Amino acid sequence: MRLAKPIYKSGRNVTADNRFTSLKLVRDLEKEKLSYVGTIRQNRRELPQDFISPKNMVCFNSIFGYTKNETLVSYCPKKGKTVTLLSSLHVGSNELFNELVKKPEVILFYNDTKSRVDVVDKLCGTYHVGRTTRRWPMVIFYHLMNTAGINARVILLGNNKIFYQRRDFLKKLSLKLGEEQLKCRAQIINLPKELKILLKRYKPVLEEQPSETRKRLRCERCYEQQKKKSLRVHRCELCGTSLCLRIHAKFICEKCLQSHKSDTD
Incomplete structure (x- = not known):
């Protein structure tokens, strides 16, 4: 309900999988003038027993259930398996079954509108930044990084009209981030x-x-005298000569340095 809040009162449809679908959610969205289509888990209490495990159901057959504003469909794609969907968009018994493909209209609509989410899941699975971890915040972070990579490429293609292969784009993006x-x-x-x-x-x-x-400094005086390299080497701020602090360089405080400059002047 919080995710759908920006489209309240717009008359749009929401398609989701069985993680979200429930009769209460569908009726709450109806109050906000939003329709809903989605698969529903068969352990929901609001489902009739005949829709959970239909007996002697033939392949490509369907069972429909209706209320005033909702439609429940149980479809058998193959022997021993059923798919249950709940819809508030397809109401009534007219044009609910497509004879050409032998599927209910609810399932065809669900497959058509859910394909975008499937494409995103496929893209995330192709180039995935996730690593094996037991910390659930990291799992969420990895998913956000995958989604951000997809969205960034879409924005780039929309603004610049320049085509980038996704693999090349992700390599450039990762290099820029690091x-x-x-x-x-x-x-x-x-x-x-x-x-x-x-x-x-x-x-x-x-x-x-x-x-x-990128290069280790060494004392120039020690090198000329063929002595061992000093570990503490610094450059002179005036001439840039590298000298070791052990023998050939000394520390001078700012007060003495200023007095020395004034005496020389």
Whole structure:
């Protein structure tokens, strides 16, 4: 009811699967001038016993039940299986069965309007970001990411009129979302070689980083004197020379530096 609130009083139809369908929901939507079509689980208390497990039902046969504003259909697509649907859109006994395909009109309408949801489920299953987890918030997050990827491509195609294969679009989208993380990882000096090889695939991201962030510094004086490399090396802010803090560089406070500048001036 909360999801359908934006279309109250519009006279539209709502199609859903058996997770939502109940007689109470259908009648509540009727008060808001909305019709409903959906499959219904056979353990609902409002279903008559004849619709739950019909005896000696032949394939492609149907059983109909009517109230003033609702229609209940039990259809047998194959032996030993029945599908039950509840509809407030198909009321009365006129044109409720299609002789050409041997299916009730309720089922044909449901298959036609439910196909959009099936397409979204198929797209999510083709390229899925989910991982095995026992935490239900992560499951919801993965589903939101899958849906957001589909919606983002639809918006891009609608605004730019440029066709993108979904696989290529998702690769570019994932790279763009992880761009900031790649920049941070590229600045780490002691990064493992395996990760450095992987980061080389993303040259546009790495080229934005200055060269000194990707190369370990060494003291120039120690290198000239063929001494062991110092662990703490910094660059001079004035000339850019790299010097070690152990031997060839010293700390000076700002007060002494300013007094030294004033004396030299």
